[in-house]
Amino acid sequence: xNCRYCGAQNDEDAIFCGQxxxxxxxxxxxxxxxxxxxxxxxxxxxxxxxxPSISELRSNELVERGKELCRNRRYEEAYSVWEEAMRCNxxxxxxxxx
Numbered sequence: 434x435n436c437r438y439c440g441a442q443n444d445e446d447a448i449f450c451g452q453x454x455x456x457x458x459x460x461x462x463x464x465x466x467x468x469x470x471x472x473x474x475x476x477x478x479x480x481x482x483x484x485p486s487i488s489e490l491r492s493n494e495l496v497e498r499g500k501e502l503c504r505n506r507r508y509e510e511a512y513s514v515w516e517e518a519m520r521c522n523x524x525x526x527x528x529x530x531x
Contacts, residue, residue, distance in 0.1 A: 434457055436450035436453060436455060437455075438453050443457060454487035455486045455488065456486050488521045491521045491522075492521035493527075496515065496528050498514050499512075499515040515528050
């Protein structure tokens with residue numbers, strides 16, 4: 434299965450991309466919800482949309498580590514950790530805020 438984010442080839446049974454860490458989605462098994470009239474409800478997220486990727490989880494861990502360093506007045510280390518969090522997940526607002 435190819436990753437839709439980076440294009441890397443992964444095993445068919447892989448859940449996460451070995452290259453970028455994003456969750457791999459098998460469109461044939463993704464949850465699809467239908468409206469009462471039988472049409473696909475595209476406004477409802479699939480299961481895959483609700484599970485964070487490894488890079489998102491790692492970014493969240495780094496943000497928390499940075500907060501702890503900041504509380505201990507280790508500001509330069511905290512700044513470095515938050516930079517790494519932003520590299521893992523540029524969309525992590527907490528990494529940018531702190």
